[in-house]
Amino acid sequence: MNLTEELQRRFGYTEFRPGQQEVIEHVLEGRDTIAVLPTGMGKSLCYQLPGYLMNGSVLIVSPLVSLMEDQVAQMRKNGEKRVVALNSFLSYSEREKVIRQLDHFKFIFVSPEMLSRRTVVDYFRKLQLALIVVDEAHCISQWGFDFRPDYLRLGDFLKIIDRPPILALTATADQKVMFDIPYYLQMRSPVVERQSLDRKNICYSVIRLKSSIEKMAWIKNRVSTTTGPGIIYTSSRKRSDELAKELQSIGVSCQSYHAGKEQDDRSIIQSQFYNGELDWICATNAFGMGIHIGNIRQVIHEHMPSTVADYSQEVGRAGRDGLPSVATLLYMQSDEQLTSFIIQTDIPKEEQVRYYNNLLIDGMAPEEAAKLAGLSETGKRVIDYYMERFEVVEIIEKLLSLAEEKNTELQTMLSLIVTTNCIRKNILSYFGEESNLKIPQCCSNCSLPEMEWLTVEKPSMNKHAIMTWDERITKLLG
DNA sequence: CGCACTAGTTATAAAACTAGTGCGGTGCTTTATT
DSSP states (O other): OOHHHHHHHHHOOSSOOTTHHHHHHHHHTTOOEEEEOOTTSOTTHHHHHHHHHSSSEEEEEOSOHHHHHHHHHHHHHTTOOSEEEESTTSOHHHHHHHHHTGGGOSEEEEOHHHHTOHHHHHHHHTSOEEEEEETTTTHHHHHTTTTOGGGTTHHHHHHHSOOOOEEEEESOOOHHHHHHHHHHTTOSSOEEEEOOOOOTTEEEEEEEOSSHHHHHHHHHHHHHHSOOOEEEEOSSHHHHHHHHHHHHHTTOOEEEEOTTSOHHHHHHHHHHHHTTSOSEEEEOTTSOTTOOOTTOOEEEESSOOSSHHHHHHHHTTSOTTSSOEEEEEEEOTTTHHHHHHHHHHTSOOHHHHHHHHHHHHTTOOHHHHHHHTTOOHHHHHHHHHHHHHSOHHHHHHHHHHHHHHHHHHHHHHHHHHHOSSOHHHHHHHHTTOOOOOOOTTOBTTSOOOHHHHHTOOOOOSSTHHHHHHHHHHHHHHO
């Protein structure tokens, strides 16, 4: 079979992007496959094309319902009718209907939570599956242990069905992720297809300041002298709101985005940004996954993220169009303390685990016991997962080492900020890659022509601003 | 843990201190009773 012909016939492309063909070949051979491809490299083609060439349905595990809806809409637009997202967007009767005729669909999107439900699993057992895809598979590591334990339960589902090959897709692959994916997905000698995660068109910069007032002044100046579109990441919802308000007050087209906003507002803001009606977004880490905007020129971190993996995901949203883009991280002393609090606070403490366990033994209802033990909703769900398979002593040990691990990751992130060595090299080596490539606009530690980048002037507040910026940087690279 | 904010104190009028308090990220899922 000629894959390129199939690609041409079904998708209208004349050639594959790097890595795609290899991934597709492995999948068609029936191998479990881990595909590490940088963002914007056409990951969805890696399951859509083989899906058409195989018998049975393709099950795609996706982390966000909004992402599923986008992908379903996209595929329908391209003429595929046999595609559905099985999630809480559906009413009870709609869901029943979909479930009863699952085999009518070629592509089925689900959340990991859905796959933990007994009734749902029973329907999937009867279905002939050609392929199981875990999209954004780093979520297993990133969310599984302390936020969405159903990511760790995927293995349970895979154990009880007659399982087809599994394809894990991600753009983030540090050591831990590369260990967790095959382990929790129970892969059988998986092939790893890996492309370089280096984003040569992104220039990395770290700037040290003395206070959050200085940060605000810096951002105001940056935003009014350079063009977007851009994302400003903060570490709290409140800060996002404040920053957006402040920027609006000096005439910048800007909105804040975080999980505290209504879902409707979130999609409106997202589509405004997408359509170029909004130059800047001030956001928490809620803004990111599933954002496919090509021309983001800048990503500014008003506050540091908690891991290098998070950082590289966030800055990776810049410059998907391949044009020069800038990532700037603002740091002031002891910024890591807030980050530390945030990542540690939701991990249940030893006393809580013991108390919760004792209350359960006494026969108290789990919800009430969790409340008394001072466990958050998330905390309870996490502990419930661990209690299904470990003794209390083991759980406490695991949670302790999780807290330690998180702290180590934060320290690694911090060392990226304070290093005097090449930032790009540091990021790449975190992902196990080496790079000796000299790039003219590499990072703030590599004799960057930083002033040239920083003085790109914003000519006016109109739509042509984006064009001018692009022209300018193209000229800069000369 | 540390920052921002508030209420109370001081000592006789306004402002400057102090102690206490609150806050801090990611998302899936809810089919049943008065």
